[in-house]
Amino acid sequence: MGIDRAAIEMVLSFQFWRMAILWPLALLYCYARLNLAALFRRRTSPREHFRCRLVPDSAGGNFRRPICIITGATSGLGLATARALVGEGYHVVLAGRCAESLYRTIQEIKQEYEEAHLTTFQVDLSSLQSVVKFEASFKQWLLDSDLHPSVQLLINNAGILATSSRITADGYDQMIQTNFISAVVLTSLLLPLIKNSSLPSRIVNVTSFTHLCASNMKIDCKKFSRNTISEKYPFASIYEYSKLCLLLFSYELHRRLRAENLSSKISIIPVDPGVVHTNILREVPSCLSQLAFRVLSFLHLLQSPEAGASSIIDAALAPSNVSGEYFFGGRGRRMGSSSLSYDAKAASQLWLNTSIFEEQV
């Protein structure tokens, strides 16, 4: 009964219809562009789709297992990505907020890959303190291990679609902090280790086609901090906005690394997995989320986590000359993101604002 009331309330909200109408339209728009580009054989020619497999370290003649950190590795796309990268020979560091889920994830992956190299760390990405603690324990673990003190791949994957307003202990909207702020802070904390890699390294940020629906809001990260969230939580708009911010940040980081002549050594790749059957709709009343998945499946738009993760794997294993490109649609395909996401002025303003988070840690 409670669930039904929640479903009715949601159906009566503007945000629900924004999500139900604008998001599928944005997705169809992306596929239409991808198909048109394929038709004209622009960037999408099959020979461009290749993944860089691991090779033995030429310096020592030994196989040096690269390290990959994946946030939100206990479910959906993160789990599918972790499994695939174990198969590619990575030492995968699973970052998740629940010890039990991390344990279950390890068991699940080891059923397929008995010899998998896996390490887990507990981190709550809605807490800056927890992110800092994670980075410190990870660094200590690296020092104690016989692994090279560097990181080859960081995948900022964790994300939520929160349907109610929650303010974190740091004073931010929980969805903005989980989807965007923590990715920025974790990236900047790990950047020295990423720069220390002798192999080309990559930062892959999992964004979403929903960023196309984000309007030209004033880019201000304090916008959704304490005292500024209205009673009617604009959850769909905030989700879109968090993904747009992650894109702006990705392109700005790419530009800054390019200015330092580091963009061929460190690639920054934003990825959009499309629509994937995961737990992302866990806060949406189940009758509505099930209906949404059924409709999307009927329209052949819904993918399995393994299929959705293929864009993430493409980005993770991409050659080092694709930094700053937006991966969408699998098979190594890339396309342009929204024009707003390429706004260098907005991105540098956002970059200035992100220094607030770093001062907080």
Ligand SMILES: NC(=O)c1ccc[n+]([C@@H]2O[C@H](COP(=O)([O-])OP(=O)(O)OC[C@H]3O[C@@H](n4cnc5c(N)ncnc54)[C@H](OP(=O)(O)O)[C@@H]3O)[C@@H](O)[C@H]2O)c1
């Ligand atoms: N599914 C889609 O259609 C779709 C489309 C475009 C983009 N994306 C993006 O893809 C990413 C992965 O989502 P998914 O679809 O795989 O959803 P999911 O199945 O719900 O997985 C989300 C992951 O993030 C973790 N997470 C959430 N809050 C966290 C926190 N505070 N601290 C640490 N970990 C946290 C979750 O951990 P717990 O399991 O412990 O909660 C879970 O492992 C998200 O960024 C999402 O926005 C998804």
